[in-house]
Amino acid sequence: xxxxxxxxxxxxxxxxxxxxxxxxxxxxxxxxxxxxxxxxxxxxxxxxxxxxxxxxxxxxxxxxxxxxxxxxxxxxxxxxxxxxxxxxxxxxxxxxxxxxxxxxxxxxxxxxxxxxxxxxxxxxxxxxxxxxxxxxxxxxxxxxxxxxxxxxxxxxxxxxxxxxxxxxxxxxxxxxxxxxxxxxxxxxxxxxxxxxxxxxxxxxxxx
Amino acid sequence: xxxxxxxxxxxxxxxxxxxxxxxxxxxxxxxxxxxxxxxxxxxxxxxxxxxxxxxxxxxxxxxxxxxxxxxxxxxxxxxxxxxxxxxxxxxxxxxxxxxxxxxxxxxxxxxxxxxxxxxxxxxxxxxxxxxxxxxxxxxxxxxxxxxxxxxxxxxxxxxxxxxxxxxxxxxxxxxxxxxxxxxxxxxxxxxxxxxxxxxxxxxxxxxxxxxxxxxxxxxxxxxxxxxxxxxxxxxxxxxxxxxxxxxxxxxxxxxxxxxxxxxxxxxxxxxxxxxxxxxxxxxxxxxxxxxxxxxxxxxxxxxxxxxxxxxxxxxxxxxxxxxxxxxxxxxxxxxxxxxxxxxxxxxxxxxxxxxxxxxxxxxxxxxxxxxxxxxxxxxxxxxxxxxxxxxxxxxxxxxxxxxxxxxxxxxxxxxxxxxxxxxxxxxxxxxxxxxxxxxxxxxxxxxxxxxxxxxxxxxxxxxxxxxxxxxxxxxxxxxxxxxxxxxxxxxxxxxxxxxxxxxxxxxxxxxx
Numbered sequence: 001x002x003x004x005x006x007x008x009x010x011x012x013x014x015x016x017x018x019x020x021x022x023x024x025x026x027x028x029x030x031x032x033x034x035x036x037x038x039x040x041x042x043x044x045x046x047x048x049x050x051x052x053x054x055x056x057x058x059x060x061x062x063x064x065x066x067x068x069x070x071x072x073x074x075x076x077x078x079x080x081x082x083x084x085x086x087x088x089x090x091x092x093x094x095x096x097x098x099x100x101x102x103x104x105x106x107x108x109x110x111x112x113x114x115x116x117x118x119x120x121x122x123x124x125x126x127x128x129x130x131x132x133x134x135x136x137x138x139x140x141x142x143x144x145x146x147x148x149x150x151x152x153x154x155x156x157x158x159x160x161x162x163x164x165x166x167x168x169x170x171x172x173x174x175x176x177x178x179x180x181x182x183x184x185x186x187x188x189x190x191x192x193x194x195x196x197x198x199x200x201x202x203x204x205x206x207x
Numbered sequence: 208x209x210x211x212x213x214x215x216x217x218x219x220x221x222x223x224x225x226x227x228x229x230x231x232x233x234x235x236x237x238x239x240x241x242x243x244x245x246x247x248x249x250x251x252x253x254x255x256x257x258x259x260x261x262x263x264x265x266x267x268x269x270x271x272x273x274x275x276x277x278x279x280x281x282x283x284x285x286x287x288x289x290x291x292x293x294x295x296x297x298x299x300x301x302x303x304x305x306x307x308x309x310x311x312x313x314x315x316x317x318x319x320x321x322x323x324x325x326x327x328x329x330x331x332x333x334x335x336x337x338x339x340x341x342x343x344x345x346x347x348x349x350x351x352x353x354x355x356x357x358x359x360x361x362x363x364x365x366x367x368x369x370x371x372x373x374x375x376x377x378x379x380x381x382x383x384x385x386x387x388x389x390x391x392x393x394x395x396x397x398x399x400x401x402x403x404x405x406x407x408x409x410x411x412x413x414x415x416x417x418x419x420x421x422x423x424x425x426x427x428x429x430x431x432x433x434x435x436x437x438x439x440x441x442x443x444x445x446x447x448x449x450x451x452x453x454x455x456x457x458x459x460x461x462x463x464x465x466x467x468x469x470x471x472x473x474x475x476x477x478x479x480x481x482x483x484x485x486x487x488x489x490x491x492x493x494x495x496x497x498x499x500x501x502x503x504x505x506x507x508x509x510x511x512x513x514x515x516x517x518x519x520x521x522x523x524x525x526x527x528x529x530x531x532x533x534x535x536x537x538x539x540x541x542x543x544x545x546x547x548x549x550x551x552x553x554x555x556x557x558x559x560x561x562x563x564x565x566x567x568x569x570x571x572x573x574x575x576x577x578x579x580x581x582x583x584x585x586x587x588x589x590x591x592x593x594x595x596x597x598x599x600x601x602x603x604x605x606x607x608x609x610x611x612x613x614x615x616x617x618x619x620x621x622x623x624x625x626x627x628x629x630x631x632x633x634x635x636x637x638x639x640x641x642x643x644x645x646x647x648x649x650x651x652x653x654x655x656x657x658x659x660x661x662x663x664x665x666x667x668x669x670x671x672x673x674x675x676x677x678x679x680x681x682x683x684x685x686x687x688x689x690x691x692x693x694x695x696x697x698x699x700x701x702x703x704x705x706x707x708x709x710x711x712x713x714x715x716x717x718x719x
Contacts, residue, residue: 013239013249013276167235170250174231184226188219195218197329 012104019104026089026105027112033085040113042086043106046078050102060099070094119149125157125165125176138166234297238262239277241289244438245483246280248295254278257337259298262289267318269302269440272484279484281440283318301337304448305330306455311399314416314430317445322432334455336447340506347512349546349573353464353521356392356634357385359564359627362586362644363593364549367577368462369510369519373541375526375533376551380563384631385549386466386523387415391422392634393464399456400428401465403449405442406472409434422632435472442476450507453520457509460516465508469525470501474537491536498540505544547571561628567594579637581686584693585645589623592648596620615653622652625660638683639668642703645692651707655714663714670710678702 026043030036050057059065059073071091078087093099114121124138135152142150150168157165160176167173236250246268254260260268260280266289272279282289283302304319309330314323321328349367366372374382390400402419404412412432419425429452433445446467453463467473474497481494489495501524508522526541531552533542542548547570556563569590575583596616603609603617626647629635635643643664646652655663671679682699685691691699 013247013274016276170234170236170252172231172233172235174233175228179231180226180228183231184223187226188222191222192215192218195215 015101015104016108018098018101019106019108022089022093022098022101022105023108023112026109027116029085029089035083035085036113038083039086039089040106040109042082043102043109046082046090047103047106057099060094063097067095114151117149119151120146120168122150122152122166122168124152124154125160125167126154127156127158127160127162127177129156130154138164142166142168234299236260236278236295236297238289238291238293238295240291241282241286243479243483244282244286244440245271245480246282246286246289246295248278248280249276251278251295251297254297257301259300259302261296261298263293264288267298267302268295269444270297271480272486281443281480282438283440283444286438301335302444303333303335304451305332306334306452307332310429310452311427312425312429314432316437317431317433317441317448319448332455334451336444336451337503338451338454338507340503341509341511341515345512345515346509347517349510349519349577351462351510351519352577352579352637353389353398353462354392354396354579354634354637355385355389356636357388357562358629358635358640358644359562359566360385360389360549361578361637361640362582362627363564363566363590364547364569364571365575365578365582366521366523366547366571367510367573368521369508370547370571370573370577371505371508371522371524371545372571373524373526373545373548374551375528375538375542375548376563377528377531377553380551380553380556381561381631382525382527382551383411383415383468385551385562385564386468386525387418388632388634389464389523390419390428390466391424391632393427394422394424396462398427398462398464399453400424401431401449401453401463402428403431403433403446403465403467405433405445405467405469406435406476407432407468409436418632439476439479442473443480446470446473446504450504450520450522454507457511457518457520458516460511460518462518463520465520465522467504467522467524469527470541471527471537474500493536497537498544501537501541502544505541546573559628560624561631566590567597579641579686580689581641581682581691581693581699582637582644584689584691585641585648589644589648593620593623593627596623618653618657619647619650621657622655622660623647625657626652626664628661635668636683638679638686639671641682641686641692642671642679642707643667645703646707649704649707651711654711666714667707667710670713671706675706678706 026039027036030039060070074087074090074094078090093102093105122142124135135154139150139152142152160178162177163175163180165172165174165176234251234253236248239247239249251260251270254270254273256270256273258270260270262268262282266282266284268280268282270278271281280295305328307330309328310319313321313325313328315321315328319328349369351368353366353368353370355361355366360366364372374385376382390402393400402415404415412430412434416425416430419428431445431449433442449465453465456463474493477497477500478493482488482492486494505522505524508520510519511517524541524545526538528535528538533539550565550569551563552565553563555565599613599617600620609617626643646667652660652663681702685699690697692703694700
């Protein structure tokens, strides 16, 4: 029973695939009832709760615990605190033995909702903590360029020395000092190499 | 050392001063798992199949499998230095290798890195390793001969420039020896040679390189090595890399000979990759597209049209069979792709018939058109004669009394078999071959005891070169004349007959 929170940090393509399927179903219900944002909020708060409670997670994921027991736990935990749709969704997820996909479902649901609403999430990495005005400026500039609403999350990484690094999806816009130093370095090496090769006969003559 | 530190420093300084600050936009992914030469990567949503990617530390990979949520990458380098969570960058380009005169005479790995300790490869050009083969309009039929210098091959399964002739047989039957002789025979013909060693023991490759160097063949040969200890991805791409290097010369109107030694090992490497990528296994656990793997490689051997310079790539793929099983998956595939095969057999090899070529089932599907005319006239029926001789020989072993005609056919057969034996690394000029085979087929050897045929050939060739070089030169000049060695009253035929008769007189007396 004890497989402590390790699995959650490891990326699993199978779970992601399942997460997509469940998220799609959840969103289409949300669309009908007009409660998408509410459902996603509930989903995310449950993900963070479960992440803090490895025992709860292990219990809900375990195939050895009877569904009836799980159901009563879910009822006790969520009844009155969450919408009926959400409680039902969690019960379905548990009955199908897919509670381990919860985090993947949450991530997929958020992504799909963003796409639906024309939103993009960007991660901005800086060397030092920046204030919100910078963040907002970056967000508005990005929104302007990409033609979509961009939500910026900021992150600090002293390793990049200075400058700015923005990641949207799989694309990285890198204007960090670290990267520029790397580029100068490789350009200088290439150039020096070229110079030496261009004048290789100087070595040949000597030999 | 004529470079001063100041000089280099100033170059670097210039580079820094001119450095133009630009935002680096790149597409990235994250390594999910890595091992056995492959990595699965999350992200890289826009990557294309066959595109190069870069791992930290400059290790290059190729996008091989595009799946819904991940990308399968084959790693062309040390995969032990890659960790889970590493960032992978798409390079938006195809894998290329250095080409041109810089690779001539070198021993390199499939990525073009030198392995021979002769310093860096200063190639000005590169070519992508995978391209689409020339189409119908860009080609012309194979018409020029590609002499291998081996009597049995040049007489019975002639190879033309632009042809693909498979060398197939069990282990230790002299497959590589045929290919190496063919390379050695390209000396002074201007043909560039490429020897691609896939999955071979490094010691055997070293042996081959040694021979090529000894025979002066390394000057025009490039050896691409992906030995048995090289990871499967490199073994898989080695033939493509070698072909890319040959194509460079082909498109310049030059001629190339490329040996793939051997494609069964490449297929095994490809199978390994495919299974690790979880592609469904098919027959003998090979993936479904192993045929395409070989056909797209061998289609790149071509004879270009005159408009495109008329260059060519001739290829000699080698396939190793297990216990003579030619109907296994890979052998049948490659037999059906190539324009003929040279089949070597262990029983012939151990009987001392070397090259151990089985004349009955070896064919060349283009050959005739690309054979030297005089050779065609001399050796036209040789293959069928030899094949029927083998049958007759098996029958004669029953010990029945034979009529005189059958006995004489048998005698002729024994002498032809003896005549077609040839030492390793001793390729013969085509004029020499024509004369020797003519002597055999025209019955000049019927009086020579079978065990003396080898000595006869050796002494005859010495006699020709030492005393009758005018006849040799006549034949060499007339060898492309359709009537030479065909009509008995043709000047060349007459001259050759006279020389053989003259030699026979002295030869007979010398050992009697």
